Amino acid sequence: MDGTENNLRLFPKKDARLYMSFMYVTFVSLLVGGLMGLLQTFVRSGKFTLPFNINYYTILTVHGVILGLVLTTFFIIGFQFALMGKTVGISDKQRNVGWISFWMMLVGTVMAAVTILVGQANVLYTFYAPLAAHPAFYIGLALVIVGSWISAFTNFRQLYVWKKAHKGEKSPLLAFMVIINMLMWVIASLGVAVSVVIQFIPWSLGYTETINVLVSRTLFWYFGHPLVYFWLLPAYMAWYAIIPKIIGGKLFSDSLARLAFILLLLFSIPVGFHHQLTEPGIDPTWKFIQVVLTMMVVVPSLMTAFSIFATFEITGRKKGFSSLFGWFKKLPWGDVRFFAPFVGMVAFIPGGIGGIINASHQMNALVHNTIWVTGHFHLTVATAVLLTYFGIAYWLVPHLTGRRLTKQINKLGIIQTIIWAVGMTIMSTAMHIQGLLGGPRRSAYSEYAGGAQVDTWVGYQLAQAVGGTILFIGILLMIYIFIKLTFFAPRGVEEFPIAAEDENAQVTPKILENWYLWVGITIALIAFAYTIPMIDIIKHSPPGSVPFKWPIGRM
């Protein structure tokens, strides 16, 4: 591969336009969803009420759906299309199918968003039955999911075509990673698609009278945990295969990176019960089995941590820094393409530890549904993942628009990252502590039955409003940077930084690309973890539930 030359070759306009479309939706979502988050922290401070009779749970639903489902999915698909275009290419037909996917997802998003905004879907992004939203909400969600599948199958096709033209060669690493992520996404989202299409849509339209609540929840969480790995893997793609290039190094190990991704595929799906640990109706032995499977993710995570720091050290030593930590000081701290993802990596350490606590079977009871959990995923998805996405956007957006990341914008990016780190440290720490003290998540301001315990919670909620305000300033700055990079930065060629393999790297074993084998094991693990408990849940089902509209304020 002629690495560097390809990195500097801009995409044809037609291709860049498709990839950029996903970025526009991403950053509009950031602004809208971020504003909702700001308002939430204000309401929970107890010092502010929403104007125009807007309901707290409406903005909470918008925040979760727009940031958790829309921003992430659009960014990921756009970024992955760009990776595929760069590494294996895209045909005219594939690009057209990509557009179909984009529009289908956008129509679905708008449908769901409008339904939420008019107050017909105050069900939060988990839409737990038997709370019943307007059917348009579920149909919108179904369109987003099916639209994303079209992208996934386009990506599969892109690699297939490339493989046919390059018999005997291993697939490019980043293309391999995209395919893993999309395989995981398709297998996982089948669960929620089945639930939405077979359970929710007919039930909300009145074609079926009742819904099986526990089955719908189990199908949701079968999807819900791999969803978070779907967010994370594109960040890992950057950590493994992009950051080494930015710091002036090479890939640490092609085969280790592939192995880590395969392990993440295997252990991402048969684990949903760790979100249902305190639920009735599920045998605790099966909960424990899924807890064990969940913890297997520690292995690829440790591999990733090792690879990243090994890359940093090897690169630094090649540049001639021989003292024990000298190489660390000389990392390119002034380059936002490195600095933003690096801060994300740091946040992933407490984020990952918190995740282990959450999934620890009985330990979960201390934090389940407290605002600790909210603090946790604001470190993982809203810092580790999001700052890496920003780190990608700093070079991807100008590469797509034919502009340059200037020194001035780079500096703004560094400031943005620092603002984010400060705001999130305040907000997330306050959330973690309040959660340990029992403060609940997903609740508007309330003094409950009063007393000393509730008083301590309110103080932390004030701190969250301070952190939330700082974060919102960070969002405004990021939007400004995005507009600059899209429309105003000077024209030029920004590098698409893909790291090359070392000349004397070891050969990657062929077995790592045996899709039948890995998909087969994935399905076998899912069947093992879910078949018996699912049969139990269905066999011991209580009567189904009719739709409940009034609790969410629907007439």
Next chain:
Amino acid sequence: MHLHKYEKVWLTFGMASLVIFLLVIGFAAFWKGTHPQSHLETIDQNNVEAHDSFKPENLGLTEVADGKYKVNMVASAFNYDFGVDKDEKPVKTIRVPQGSTVLFTITSKDVVHGFQVAGTNVNMMVEPGHISRYEAVMKNKGEFTIVCNEYCGIGHHQMFGKVEVY
């Protein structure tokens, strides 16, 4: 596939810690009986009064033996029904002496709710058609807020109660 020597050490250490960790929580769960709430009994959510525990006269706090109590409750949007006191007024606070063992039993008449006695290990999901049950020893004195910690509708944050340990 080649693994660096240090990486082998790192992974071995990591995986060994993981095994120990899983053994600890597995031992606590299966031998010490600290599983999370996983009661398997179902109920017709449209007729919860048919179940002995949820008959109106059986709701609220009952002393079953010396230092042993049970609390039966019905959740509905946006209220916990702890029964009524002598003056037929709804009970809002459950009072138990320090060190007592309390069995909390709860079900939902409508949507999914949460039941957490904040500051204790009592934390469970409450789902229509299922009965949730958890036994806890109330070791510490004080007032503990009961919160619905699963979103149940626009009055969710108004759904609460209190446990007083004296």
